[in-house]
Structures are given as structure tokens and as C-alpha cells.
Amino acid sequence: MIRMGMIGCGSMADRHISALAPLQGRMRFTAFADIELPRAQRLASSVAGAVAAENYRDIFDHVDAIIIALPHDLHHQVGMDCLRAGKHVLMEKPLALTEAQCLELIAADRSPEPVLMLGYVMRHHPLWKQMGEYIRQRTYGEAFHVSIWTEQYTDASQGAWIGQAKRLGGGQLFSHGCHYIDLLLDWLGDPVCGTHIGTRLGTPWMEREGTSNVSLKFKSGATAYHFGTWGARGSRLGYAAHAHCTEGMLELDHAEGTITLHRDKSGGDLPALEALAFKGEAPKDINKVVVYRCSGADKRRKAVVQQIEAFLDCIEKKMKPDISAQASLRSLQVIWKLYEAEEGMVVADLR
Ligand SMILES: NC(=O)c1ccc[n+]([C@@H]2O[C@H](COP(=O)([O-])OP(=O)(O)OC[C@H]3O[C@@H](n4cnc5c(N)ncnc54)[C@H](O)[C@@H]3O)[C@@H](O)[C@H]2O)c1
Numbered sequence: 001m002i003r004m005g006m007i008g009c010g011s012m013a014d015r016h017i018s019a020l021a022p023l024q025g026r027m028r029f030t031a032f033a034d035i036e037l038p039r040a041q042r043l044a045s046s047v048a049g050a051v052a053a054e055n056y057r058d059i060f061d062h063v064d065a066i067i068i069a070l071p072h073d074l075h076h077q078v079g080m081d082c083l084r085a086g087k088h089v090l091m092e093k094p095l096a097l098t099e100a101q102c103l104e105l106i107a108a109d110r111s112p113e114p115v116l117m118l119g120y121v122m123r124h125h126p127l128w129k130q131m132g133e134y135i136r137q138r139t140y141g142e143a144f145h146v147s148i149w150t151e152q153y154t155d156a157s158q159g160a161w162i163g164q165a166k167r168l169g170g171g172q173l174f175s176h177g178c179h180y181i182d183l184l185l186d187w188l189g190d191p192v193c194g195t196h197i198g199t200r201l202g203t204p205w206m207e208r209e210g211t212s213n214v215s216l217k218f219k220s221g222a223t224a225y226h227f228g229t230w231g232a233r234g235s236r237l238g239y240a241a242h243a244h245c246t247e248g249m250l251e252l253d254h255a256e257g258t259i260t261l262h263r264d265k266s267g268g269d270l271p272a273l274e275a276l277a278f279k280g281e282a283p284k285d286i287n288k289v290v291v292y293r294c295s296g297a298d299k300r301r302k303a304v305v306q307q308i309e310a311f312l313d314c315i316e317k318k319m320k321p322d323i324s325a326q327a328s329l330r331s332l333q334v335i336w337k338l339y340e341a342e343e344g345m346v347v348a349d350l351r
Helices: 011-019 037-044 056-062 072-084 099-108 126-136 172-188 299-317 325-343
Strands: 002-007 027-033 051-053 065-068 088-092 116-119 143-151 191-199 211-218 223-229 239-245 248-253 258-262 288-293
Touching: 002 011, 002 056, 002 299, 011 037, 011 299, 027 037, 027 056, 037 051, 051 056, 056 072, 065 072, 072 088, 072 099, 088 299, 099 325, 116 299, 116 325, 126 172, 126 239, 126 248, 126 258, 126 288, 126 299, 143 172, 172 191, 172 211, 172 223, 172 325, 191 325
Parallel strands: 002 027, 002 065, 027 051, 065 088, 088 116, 143 223
Antiparallel strands: 143 239, 191 211, 211 223, 239 248, 248 258, 258 288
């Protein structure tokens, strides 16, 4: 039974606690730390026998593994301290604020003893994982363009750290867009060039961009687009992705939990859409059919569970994590180059 600790008992911690009940046979929370002690105490009081501390170093004796869910400017120092104490670490994304800090954490990484894994939860989301498999395996031909939209309202007007560029490490792109840059690189391979254009208009609480537009071109020739905003006062797309492939367009609808194949050009000898329907689905019209449906009411909860399962697998079976510190650096380097090019009003060379 792995004794799990949590450093940073804010909104992310709450999500972990409520989602992780199914893993009770493999792990239990034994300690919580937060500089605002009542937050740690609140979580500790919900788990029998768990302790609460104001100083995160005080939980080291009570845990084997630690989830770090802190403001980004604390990831480097706290991560180094946890690794030096020999604790397995699941670090919420992003790894750290600068390349130098990331390289120090990578140099200190002795995975799998102890494991250092990055929390890119969308990589574990069943719907987004399936989309990636379709693209990588060319199930519907070659993907030549992918677009991703994330539209949400995240208000930091009360002075929260996420509005502060120095604590966040940038703006919406660095903090939330990083999930989708990571996915695009995982789906489409190495990027060669790209641009970022962001704005604070509409999100005055953000010191840097609250709305972000990224265009990328990959070695394969494929292009991609990512639009993310924290200023959406309403949304139709919510979180969505489209992949234009040579045998049709895949539409991921996050809220519905579906991937729909659209094909309205003659496919020659391609299978009829009916033959591609997910179990129990019938084509909605002659041009589209649901090819995947993510069952279960709370898909996000499932992704959090699967992420922690992957972390526990690495600890128990002494495996290196797929989403290692080193692997996570690649998408951050892309983001830093995009930011740099934006300042210089040029296209970023990402080769
Ligand atoms: N994967 C996701 O989808 C997702 C979603 C939201 C947040 N996150 C990540 O989770 C992390 C935390 O974000 P959040 O939204 O929970 O932030 P939050 O502000 O809600 O919580 C951060 C907590 O850290 C505590 N804290 C600050 N300084 C501390 C210190 N020195 N020692 C101990 N505790 C300290 C704060 O008091 C607060 O309770 C970030 O890395 C963020 O990017 C991930």
C-alpha cells in the first residue's frame, strides 16, 4: 500500500481526492501540506489517520509518494526537495518555469527509484487518447490538419497567482495550452515552425495572454492550430478537436464524449459509414457517424484515476514513466520558442 502525500491543497487537490476512491486498495492518502494550514487540515480530516502540515518537509516521514499541486513558481524548489528526500513525485504540469530549472530537475531524476512523472492529465483522458490513436495509426488515412479549441472562463481578478506572469510562467498558453501542445506533438511528431499570437483583451486580470492562438507545421507536412481562452463568457465548442484526415474528418466533442467521423466526399472503395459505427450507434445522417463514445458520466474523473494508476504502476513495477521530466521538456521548449518569436514578430524555427 503506497502512502500518498499532497503538497498544495487547492482546487487540483480536491479533484484528486474525490476521484481516487477506486484506488483505495493500492494507495491511501496519509499526509497533506499547505502553507495555509486550514486547507491541509480540511483534507486531512476527510481521510482517517492522515496528518496535516504547514511546511511540506514535515510530511516526508509520513509518505512514499507525493503529488505536487502548487503554483508553478514553486515546482522547481519543492520538486528538488522531494526527490532529494527519496520520494516518488507526480508533478502537476508544467515541470518548472525555465529551461534551467527543468534541466536541474531532469538531472536529479532517478526514475524509477524514485519515480518522477508529469501530470499531463489529458494524455490519460480516454476520449483524447482514442483521438491520438486514430491519428497516429492513420485509421482514417493521414492527418494533414488538426485544430483544438478550449474555451473556458477562468477569472483571476482577485489577484490569484494564475494572473501573475512570474508565478504562472507566462499566460494561458503556458499554463493550460501546454496540455494541447503536448498532445499535438504526441499525435503529429516533431514540429518545424510555428507562431503564437495572444491577447489580454477580454481577460484584464491576466498579466500575459488570457487568449492564445498557436499555428504549427510538422515534419510530416501536417499543420495544427490551437485556440485557448480563459475569457469565454459563453461557448458552443467548449473543448473540441477536429482532425482532417485523407479519409474523412474526425470531430472530438469533449462534452458529449464522442468522436464522429464526417465524410461527404466519395470514398471510392472505403468502408460504408454504417460499418464504422461504434457499438450501439447508427449513422446520424449519410455523411457522419459516431466511431467512438466514451462511456461513464465523469470522464475527467476517469482520466485523473488513470493518471494515478500509471504513476502507481511505475512505482510498483519499477518502470520509467512515459511522461517523464525529460519528455515533458519538449513541449515547453516549443512554447518558449513561440513566445520568443511573438515578441520578435517572426515565425518560430522549431527544428
Ligand atoms: N491538470 C489539470 O487539468 C490542472 C487543472 C488545474 C490546475 N492544475 C495544476 O495544479 C497545480 C495547482 O493548481 P491549483 O489550481 O490547484 O492551484 P490553487 O491555487 O488552487 O492551489 C495551490 C495551493 O498551494 C498552496 N501553496 C502555496 N504556496 C505553498 C507553499 N509554499 N507550500 C505549500 N502550499 C503552498 C496554496 O495555499 C494553495 O492551496 C498547478 O501546477 C496547476 O497547473 C492542473
